[in-house]
Amino acid sequence: MRFRLRRRWWLSDSPITAEQHGPELRHHFATVEQQRDAASLGMWLFLATEIMFFGGMFCAYLIYRMWYFNEFAAGSRSLNLKWGTINTIVLICSSLTVALGVRAAQMGKRKLLVILLVLTIVFGFAFLGIKGIEWYDKYKEHHIPGASFNADDIVQDYPQIHIDQRHEQIYFSLYFAMTGLHALHMIIGVGIFAFLLYYAWKGRYTPGYYTPIELGGLYWHFVDIVWIYLFPLLYLIDRKPLR
Amino acid sequence: MATAAVTAEREHYLNKEYGIRSWLLTTDHKRIALLYLMSITFFFFIGGFFALLIRLELLTPAGDLVQADTYNKLFTMHGQVMVFFFLIPSIPAVLGNFLVPMMIGAKDLAFPRINLLSWYLYVIAGVLYIHCLVTGGVDTGWTFYTPFSTAFSNTNVIEAGLSIFIAGFSSILTGLNFVVTIHRMRAPGMTWSRLPLFIWAHYATSIIQLLGTPVLAITLVLVVFERVFHLGIFDPTRGGDPLLFQHLFWFYSHPAVYIMILPSMGVVAEIVPCFSRKRIFGYNAVAMSSIAIAVFGFLVWAHHMFVAGISLYSALVFSILSYLVAVPSAIKVFNWTATMYKGSITFSTPMLYAFGFIGLFTMGGLTGLFLASLGINVHVTDTYFVIAHFHYIMVGGAVMGYLGGMHFWWPKISGRMYPEWLGKFAALIVFLGFNLTFFPQFILGYMGMPRRYWQYPPEFQVLNVLSTAGSTILAVGYVLPMVYFLWSMRYGKIADDNPWGAAGLEWKTASPPPTFNFEETPEVTWEAYNYDEIPAPAEVVVER
Numbered sequence: 001m002r003f004r005l006r007r008r009w010w011l012s013d014s015p016i017t018a019e020q021h022g023p024e025l026r027h028h029f030a031t032v033e034q035q036r037d038a039a040s041l042g043m044w045l046f047l048a049t050e051i052m053f054f055g056g057m058f059c060a061y062l063i064y065r066m067w068y069f070n071e072f073a074a075g076s077r078s079l080n081l082k083w084g085t086i087n088t089i090v091l092i093c094s095s096l097t098v099a100l101g102v103r104a105a106q107m108g109k110r111k112l113l114v115i116l117l118v119l120t121i122v123f124g125f126a127f128l129g130i131k132g133i134e135w136y137d138k139y140k141e142h143h144i145p146g147a148s149f150n151a152d153d154i155v156q157d158y159p160q161i162h163i164d165q166r167h168e169q170i171y172f173s174l175y176f177a178m179t180g181l182h183a184l185h186m187i188i189g190v191g192i193f194a195f196l197l198y199y200a201w202k203g204r205y206t207p208g209y210y211t212p213i214e215l216g217g218l219y220w221h222f223v224d225i226v227w228i229y230l231f232p233l234l235y236l237i238d239r240k241p242l243r
Numbered sequence: 244m245a246t247a248a249v250t251a252e253r254e255h256y257l258n259k260e261y262g263i264r265s266w267l268l269t270t271d272h273k274r275i276a277l278l279y280l281m282s283i284t285f286f287f288f289i290g291g292f293f294a295l296l297i298r299l300e301l302l303t304p305a306g307d308l309v310q311a312d313t314y315n316k317l318f319t320m321h322g323q324v325m326v327f328f329f330l331i332p333s334i335p336a337v338l339g340n341f342l343v344p345m346m347i348g349a350k351d352l353a354f355p356r357i358n359l360l361s362w363y364l365y366v367i368a369g370v371l372y373i374h375c376l377v378t379g380g381v382d383t384g385w386t387f388y389t390p391f392s393t394a395f396s397n398t399n400v401i402e403a404g405l406s407i408f409i410a411g412f413s414s415i416l417t418g419l420n421f422v423v424t425i426h427r428m429r430a431p432g433m434t435w436s437r438l439p440l441f442i443w444a445h446y447a448t449s450i451i452q453l454l455g456t457p458v459l460a461i462t463l464v465l466v467v468f469e470r471v472f473h474l475g476i477f478d479p480t481r482g483g484d485p486l487l488f489q490h491l492f493w494f495y496s497h498p499a500v501y502i503m504i505l506p507s508m509g510v511v512a513e514i515v516p517c518f519s520r521k522r523i524f525g526y527n528a529v530a531m532s533s534i535a536i537a538v539f540g541f542l543v544w545a546h547h548m549f550v551a552g553i554s555l556y557s558a559l560v561f562s563i564l565s566y567l568v569a570v571p572s573a574i575k576v577f578n579w580t581a582t583m584y585k586g587s588i589t590f591s592t593p594m595l596y597a598f599g600f601i602g603l604f605t606m607g608g609l610t611g612l613f614l615a616s617l618g619i620n621v622h623v624t625d626t627y628f629v630i631a632h633f634h635y636i637m638v639g640g641a642v643m644g645y646l647g648g649m650h651f652w653w654p655k656i657s658g659r660m661y662p663e664w665l666g667k668f669a670a671l672i673v674f675l676g677f678n679l680t681f682f683p684q685f686i687l688g689y690m691g692m693p694r695r696y697w698q699y700p701p702e703f704q705v706l707n708v709l710s711t712a713g714s715t716i717l718a719v720g721y722v723l724p725m726v727y728f729l730w731s732m733r734y735g736k737i738a739d740d741n742p743w744g745a746a747g748l749e750w751k752t753a754s755p756p757p758t759f760n761f762e763e764t765p766e767v768t769w770e771a772y773n774y775d776e777i778p779a780p781a782e783v784v785v786e787r
Contacts, residue, residue, distance in 0.1 A: 027350065027351075027759070028349065028350035028351035028352075028353075028355065028428075028759070029428075030764070034427060034428070037427050038353040038354075038423050038424075038426075038427040038428070041422075041423050041426060041427060042353065042354060042357075042419055042420075042423045045419050045422055045423065045453055046419060048453060048454065049415055049419070049453050049454070049456070049457045050457070051457075052453075052454050052455075052457035052458050053457035053458070053460055053461050054461070055457075055458065055461075056457075056458045056461035056462055056465070056491050057461060057465075059487075059490075059491070060465075060476060060487055060491075063484070063487060064476075064484075068482065144472075145472060145473060145474050145475060146472055146473045147473065164482065166475065166480075166481045166482040167482045169474075169475055169481060169482070170474075170475055170476060170481070170482050170483060173468075173472075173474035173475055173476050174476070176472075176474075177464075177465065177468060177474065177476075181461075181464070
């Protein structure tokens with residue numbers, strides 16, 4: 001019966017302090033270190049799959065950018081550089097708060113950890129809000145791919161170069177697919193951090209057990225890094241003024 | 244060990260708890276393996292049903308049994324069910340789930356709840372796919388080729404795509420669990436060079452699952468986006484490139500073949516030494532060839548596209564790389580054969596399947612070389628030659644290995660022996676039925692019969708009738724094991740802990756194993772396959 005209790009520790013409010021194993025050790029691991037190593041390796045492998053997942057889109061991006069460079073550069077110039085830059089700064093700040101949060105958890109500073117997690121979530125929402133503003137602008141400009149896609153404004157902006165509207169639509173297809181899936185990962189990240197916040201508030205994480213904070217942090221940093229690549233690839237293709 | 248009688252009172256993983264909740268909420272890797280076994284068997288028979296309908300339609304040259312559109316749906320759904328809902332999860336999710344922790348001396352996989360989650364994802368994907376079947380099906384071919392799938396097909400492409408997307412996550416989670424378990428959960432003394440080759444094969448498989456499946460996932464997401472939001476990434480009328488789809492699709496789907504075949508090779512590498520009573524010949528070579536197949540497997544995808552319009556230069560490179568896969572595959576075949584040389588061989592049911600695997604896989608592999616060479620490829624591409632080739636690998640290879648493994652470990656899984664003579668009989672039927680079904684297709688393909696047509700010129704009829712006759716025999720061969728496995732669960736002889744006298748940690752615990760696999764964590768002090776130190780059981784395959 002004691003075993004059953006330990007297997008269902010997630011149902012109880014306070015962490016079970018197992019008599020013989022130490023805190024939070026699940027039955028099939030020999031030591032806490034082994035458990036932590038396993039969880040950490042699992043997270044890194046998951047991030048490897050995420051790289052491959054985004055990799056498919058980066059591959060498509062690479063090919064079409066080479067084929068349709070004019071359209072990609074023109075589309076890139078139509079994005080709002082101000083919002084893009086602010087969003088990049090927001091995400092870098094959020095990564096800082098995450099890194100400090102892991103440190104706070106390691107040192108057992110519960111209040112600081114809670115504050116940093118709240119800040120991270122706020123940054124996450126700020127990013128998503130700004131992204132929403134940008135998407136709404138694109139919606140108003142008819143730059144969303146589909147039946148009502150219309151890039152006449154971009155064509156008129158650059159009379160000196162040939163711009164094929166169909167190829168412009170491919171740029172925006174990739175723009176929405178890549179930023180959309182990135183935003184989906186952000187939403188999941190905010191959900192994860194809300195979960196972590198709840199348990200940090202409850203005081204579950206101690207200097208001896210902070211693996212979830214560390215793993216959540218790894219995920220957050222990964223999503224951040226994806227944006228660090230997306231920002232130059234989508235916003236900064238060719239910002240030189242055209243003659 | 245032969246006298247260690249199993250009493251009915253002993254607690255093991257099957258009788259520890261009863262009731263539906265104890266199964267649906269279990270985190271025991273052995274119970275999850277059985278959940279997978281039931282679900283993939285269900286899908287195997289659905290896929291097999293479609294296959295039989297296809298063969299019945301092809302009994303006569305005229306398109307008389309089903310409409311052309313229905314035929315398109317039949318081969319599409321046969322392919323998708325068999326590939327994504329049977330072959331990909333077959334050995335890893337059933338035998339791998341059951342055996343990986345036991346073979347390395349662990350109590351469970353590293354992430355038991357993620358393991359259960361992967362089964363639930365599989366079930367959700369399966370339910371979605373069944374819904375897609377009964378509401379009209381899908382007709383794109385299992386490959387979802389664009390622009391047909393994105394711009395022209397009026398069938399349930401979105402639903403099929405999403406369901407396979409979800410099934411992919413189930414596969415990723417299984418692979419992730421195996422890699423972490425193999426890295427972090429090995430018992431004391433279980434070094435990398437003492438790992439059973441089954442583990443090496445699953446390690447290589449898991450790497451492919453981890454790195455390949457996400458690419459299929461994003462490809463299917465883009466196909467779904469393209470249908471829903473009209474993106475145009477793969478649509479040539481909007482500047483997109485259908486070849487890009489094929490590159491992305493085959494980047495996963497060629498390595499996916501190795502997800503199916505590598506675990507079977509692992510099974511054969513366990514069976515052959517056991518029933519030859521010899522250590523495996525060239526352990527390191529066999530282990531490393533699994534890794535080599537996984538690595539090379541990622542570098543050959545464009546051989547599916549030789550006639551699709553890729554440049555001659557890249558076709559040349561991919562042709563050479565495809566030949567390279569033959570090297571590690573041949574290493575395995577030669578090493579199994581060398582293991583048997585001067586061994587004392589027992590012709591038990593698992594060994595018959597292993598023999599079948601080696602022979603059929605060799606034929607499938609060698610015809611793969613035909614297809615890898617550019618000149619012959621142009622002649623036989625999209626013909627029944629291709630169909631026969633990959634069925635020799637996927638059915639003659641992967642399914643034979645799966646059945647061999649099921650027979651080999653059934654005593655461990657169920658604690659009961661299956662009827663040996665019936666097992667041998669079924670193995671023979673499967674082998675004969677398989678060859679009768681698919682060998683004529685090599686000839687048909689070489690004569691020029693294209694795949695995916697529901698009519699054909701009358702001169703092809705004799706070979707098609709042979710093939711259809713074979714498929715009914717094959718069906719009997721597949722139903723038989725299911726029947727006698729079920730029968731044996733109640734009426735089979737009680738199995739010893741180690742009825743085959745096999746090496747490997749899984750045989751050192753009780754049959755069926757206790758919930759945590761071992762009474763105490765084993766400590767490994769011996770090399771793998773130390774058959775010179777293990778006495779052969781006196782009556783290995785004698786009816787008991």
